Amino acid sequence: MADVSPASLAKQLLAILHRDGDRLKRIDDYDNGRHDDPYMPPQADDEYRLLARRAVSNWMPLLVNTPAQALYVDGFRRGTIGEAGIPIGGEGSRSIEWAHWQRSRLDARQSAVYRGALKFGHSFVLTEKTSRGVKSKGLSALKTAALFEDPANDDTPYAALTVISWPKGEELGKARMWDTRSEYEVTFKSLWDEDGVRVGKGKRHGASECPVTRFAAVIDLEGRTVGVIEPMIALQNRINQTVFDLLVAQTYGSFKVRYVTGMAPPIERDPETGEPVLDEAGQPKPLPLNHNARRFLFAEDSDVKFGSLDETPLGGFIDSIDMSIRHLAAVSQTPPHHLLGQIANLSAEALLAAETALARKIAEFKAAFGESWERVFRLAAELEGDTSAAEDFAGEVIWRDMESRSLAQAADALGKLKEQLNIPERGLWRRVPGVTQTELDDWEQMREEDDGQLQLATALIRATPEPEPALEAIAA
Structure with a gap:
């Protein structure tokens, strides 16, 4: 045992x-x-590690x-x-x-x-x-x-x-x-x-x-x-790796590299003697080239050649990130426009179709969490001393309708439900968008007060005697 x-x-x-x-x-x-x-390669320096931290999406x-x-x-x-x-x-x-x-x-x-x-x-x-x-x-x-x-x-x-x-x-x-x-x-x-x-x-x-x-x-x-x-960690790592590769390519290879061959760089010279200034290795110390978009490079020697190396295309990295995010959306049942932000030119039917998988997942969560809340409510009733409510296994929680629609659309739909299906109007109150339990109780109390006032007015009318006919009417 x-x-x-x-x-x-x-x-x-x-x-x-x-x-x-x-x-x-x-x-x-x-x-x-x-x-x-x-x-990252084993010999990665601090710059690589900084890019790795920035790659986390x-x-x-x-x-x-x-x-x-x-x-x-x-x-x-x-x-x-x-x-x-x-x-x-x-x-x-x-x-x-x-x-x-x-x-x-x-x-x-x-x-x-x-x-x-x-x-x-x-x-x-x-x-x-x-x-x-x-x-x-x-x-x-x-x-x-x-x-x-x-x-x-x-x-x-x-x-x-x-x-x-x-x-x-x-x-x-x-x-x-x-x-x-x-x-x-x-x-x-x-x-x-x-x-x-x-x-x-x-x-x-x-x-x-x-x-x-x-x-x-x-x-x-x-x-x-x-x-x-937990099931999405592998996809998240794939996205981070692709973003890191994009940042490396963007940092080190996203611009053209200009080169020149057959020309020695200018060297630093002593202003008094004109002799080259030597560095610690005994070699002439080169001067930095002051080159930008407003300057030209030229050389007197005809053997000197100028050229440039093309930049690394970044489109492939961006497409790979986009593909990985779409995989993440599909596996997690999250609508792609929630992750990618691409919502332009989508019809109402297309948006509804994109939200279908998420709606099914949310319905599953509501069923599971609703049963748990019902147990919580039974425990609360038992601790309050209400034994009948503590055994109430037919109770249910009411989830707020979070679907996006206008009040006019909801009112039109509820009106048709009442007229065509003869559903009692009080049974439709909970389907009004955004209504809370407190508001429902207020409406119920107002309806009872209105019904009470109507009954009182009807009783007073019935209790009031009919006025006697006027003498002129009798004489006529």
């Missing part, structure tokens, strides 16, 4: 951080522009930011229970789940969770009770590890650990660890020193399962997660 004691779990989790540390650090370096140097943040900027949770819709479809608890911003979201300031902080998952392949969110209520916060994969019985299919870890501070000299590193019932304080000398791991006494965290939720961008049946950067 496997050892599931807190000390054993802590050692396993620290070992995972040690095992994955180098790989994740390399991914982080590439995201921040710290790339491998391009190939970091495309990695764009691969992360492009899908991350299309991911934005705008609300949460609770599920229903019973055959009659009775809603569980409050809806919209009145639910305790969304109140926890606002308290955690996840409107702004959710982007960091997505970027971490897209960069490293996974990130984590911790949901816990604080002095100001239940809150959730993101945890980096560089400092956090989790254990699953079935890492490919389980969304609930049976233990997780995050590093609070790394060891420095004689100072021990500190970490927090959670299992299905308790939270522990962990100290350690290093990630690979099992004998230096110490686990403090546990305290109940209040949830019925580990309160750490994994956000995996892409996960296979082996439980391995992969982000958008």
Whole structure:
């Protein structure tokens, strides 16, 4: 039987951080522009190394930011229970789940969770009770590890650990660890020193399962997660190498070289004696030629020949860079115009076709991250004491529609949906571009107030007696 004691779990989790540390650090370096140097000859001088540093063209943040900027949770819709479809608890911003979201300031902080998952392949969110209520916060994969019985299919870890501070000299590193019932304080000398791991006494965290939720961008049946950067490192290195070769050719061979044969250069002479001035080797010291575009070269000797060497063409290097970027766009499912900036003379249909692959990838991320957020909301409800909402597996997050279209186009489409398909108008409110959950709640309240005023006006009209006919009318 496997050892599931807190000390054993802590050692396993620290070992995972040690095992994955180098790989994740390399991914982080590439995201921040710290790339491998391009190939250079062994005797390369400082000028070559300067060109190598300038050759880094970091495309990695764009691969992360492009899908991350299309991911934005705008609300949460609770599920229903019973055959009659009775809603569980409050809806919209009145639910305790969304109140926890606002308290955690996840409107702004959710982007960091997505970027971490897209960069490293996974990130984590911790949901816990604080002095100001239940809150959730993101945890980096560089400092956090989790254990699953079935890492490919389980969304609930049976233990997780995050590093609070790394060891420095004689100072021990500190970490927090959670299992299905308790939270522990962990100290350690290093990630690979099992004998230096110490686990403090546990305290109940209040949830019925580990309160750490994994956000995996892409996960296979082996439980391995992969982000958008690691598969692109080889292509990024190819682009850097080509840019470096371009800079070398541009620096040393992009201009014509003029030459002259059969003519000795002018030498420096003593102004008093007229004798040549000798250098340290005993040879006449040549004078520099003051030559530019406004001066001519001439010689008295007919055997002197002038000529020039052609510059190195740079078009091939530029075409190679363009090709590599297109390969990067195809493999990463990023529209080429996002990378190349070539958007002129593209029709709406062409733009839609170019965005199709990216849209499919974003839809995949929404499905994966949406399930993780739903677990976070269930944990928040459980910690708030709402047992029915904690068992609500039919709830779903509402993603903001980030498609670019005008309000007039959206209004026309929504009007046709209402008229032609007889969809209730309240069901179409969420499809208005840019609408937030708070605005939806305000609209709902305004509609209820308007309905109440209309009912009151109708009741008053019905209660008012009909006026009696005038005497003149009766006499007539």
